[in-house]
Amino acid sequence: MKNKLDRKNGLFYWTIGTILVLYALIIVVFLVWAFLTSFKDKFYFYNVDMIVPAPFKDWAWNNYLIAWEGFAYTMQNGQKTNALTQVYNTIVYALGGAMMHTIATCMVAYIVAKYKYWFCEVVYVFVIFAMVIPIIGSAPATLVLLRSLGLYDNLAGPLVTNFSFVNMHFLIFYAAFKGISNEYTEAATIDGAGELTIFVRVILPLVMPVFSTIVLIQVIAMWNDFQFAFMYMPNHPTLAYSVLYVMKRSPKTDSVPLKFACGMILALPILFVFIIFRNKIMGNVTMGGVKE
Amino acid sequence: MGWTVFDLGVNKVKKAELQSYKNKRLIFAICMLAIPLLQVAVFYFYVNFSSILLAFRKYDVINSTYSFAEFKNFASVIDKFKTDLALSKSLYNSLILFIVMISFGSFPAILFSYYIYKKGFLSGIFKVFLYAPNIISGVVFAMIFSNFVDVVVPELIFRKTGVFGEGWLADISNISRIRVLCMSFTVFFSFGTHVLLYSGAMSGISDSIIESAKLEGISSMRELFSIVLPMIWQTFVTFMMMSIIGFFTNQMSLYSLYSEFAPSELYTFGYYLYVKTVHTTGAGYIELYPELSALGLLMTLVAVPLTLSIRKLLNKYGPSVE
DSSP: OOOOOOTTOHHHHHHHHHHHHHHHHHHHHHHHHHHHHTTSOHHIIIIIOSSSOOOGGGOOTTHHHHHHHHTOEEOTTSOEEOHHHHHHHHHIIIIIHHHHHHHHHHHHHHHHHHOOOHHHHHHHHHHHHHHHSOOOOOHHHHHHHHHHHTOTTSTHHHHHHHOOOOSTHHHHHHHHHHTSOHHHHHHHHHTTOOHHHIIIIIIHHHTHHHHHHHHHHHHHHHHHOOHHHHHHOTTSOOHHHHHHHHHHTOSTTOSHHHHHHHHHHHHHHHHHHHHHHHHHHHSOEETTEEOO | OOOOHHHHHHHHHHHHHHHHHHHHHHHHHHHHHHHHHHHHIIIIIIHHHHHHHHTTEEEETTTTEEEEOTTHHHHHHHHHHHHOHHHHHHHHHHHHHHHHHIIIIIHHHHHHHHHHHTTOTTHHHHHHHHHHHHHSOHHHHHHHHHHIIIIIHHHHHHHHHSOOOOOTTTOTTOHHHHHHHHHHHHHHHHHHHHHHHHHHHHTTSOHHHHHHHHHTTOOHHHHIIIIIHHHTHHHHHHHHHHHHHHHHHOOTTHHHHHTTOOOGGGOOHHHHHHHHHHSOOTTHHHHHHHHHHHHHHHHHHHHHHHHHHHHHHHHHHSOOOO
């Protein structure tokens, strides 16, 4: 029997469906409008039409070049930054941070799930405790510590702070490792494999779908993050923070089409990644492992 | 028994091998945990401990040292609730936002996620659009939204009525309208996450339970409230706990819409904490951090019992899986 909605509940069915259609339409309309506006000439936008797209022959393709140059500005420390540097910062921040986050979580979850020591129980209880008990307002103390360790305002700081296993992905990895039969490790042990070899060559390939999905999700989240990036490294701006800067302050991108072009430079690469990996990203990463 | 000296020797070797194997496992486990635990020891335990200490300190700018400030930082924070417009409004705005998020975000999300879970018409496509706010940066959506309401809407009104007005987000003489816009924007773009996480939890429900319920002839609504909701109750409880934490941390999208220049009347606790932490320039941050730590500690002292109480109440009086 298919798990389908009972169409006898017509009112519920049509109300929810209609609202979801409106929701999807709003998102599509906003994004398409922004994309098409990013190709408008400034004069066309302010004097001809703000809503309807410009004819294709009048598209201002150089908006994206101007927007790219618009990412160049002077930072708090008086030094100049540009789009290329920001892309580099973003890649290091997003990819590096995501890898550190996932590696730390994977390592700890494996030990806690597969090794029966008392300290493993302690670590598990601590993770649950840390996720349940909210601690608010520790950012000032974190920044003081980063300054004293020399990790403030450089690319290493976020990599170190992201090497943490206290997050919900710990439970996902934990469940995934718990679901792996011990027969794999026993067989490998009999064959003479050491603990590290078992982890790297036997266990890790089995959880690679979960690992790669979590890395992907984290890369996307950190690519789009502008608040923590700015908090930890204000003079190493990422692309996302620079879009915010451009939106509010840049004289080079003072028109709406140019601002939208800046936004599209940030959004389009990650949109392509999502389109390619959408099944992986949107597949349910549940407590039982990865569901496709 | 017939044990020979040879047998006893073999047993000793086996015991030694077993002990060596156990030792190697222990060393491996410790090595794997060492660095992550060190990171947590520093960036969780030490940071939270020093945050608590910082709340009781005062920075002496002249001597560049910290001194014990007793409860002066807490008194200053409580006083600021009366004197600092941003902080006093934070309480009001955070409360309104919390109620709005629960009423228009978390609760309705259950109904929408049930539609997705039951594979309603076009649910696959809706999933993609519900996921879109997680894919595209909030700053891009904020840019599109703010330019629409600040540039396009006034222009359209002018062309229709001849009356030129300010942009809706820029016109700080109408704070109520801005508040509604910011809250609507926040609810709209966080909605998808709630729906997808609930539907993810629902997908973990065994099909056999649903099928046997269907055989009993129950309707979809009865199935939602009598079977699905109890089965995902823990997820719901988790969301409620996160909503309470959100009361103190939600910025109402102010930073992405205004950067650090939001009007004081719109501040929320989350926005106040972030802006004061990050945008206090020069050496001013060192003086301000003890007060911010005191404010954070006060919020934690409220949030922890509240979160645990809500969790206990919901678990006690919520629907039972049995």
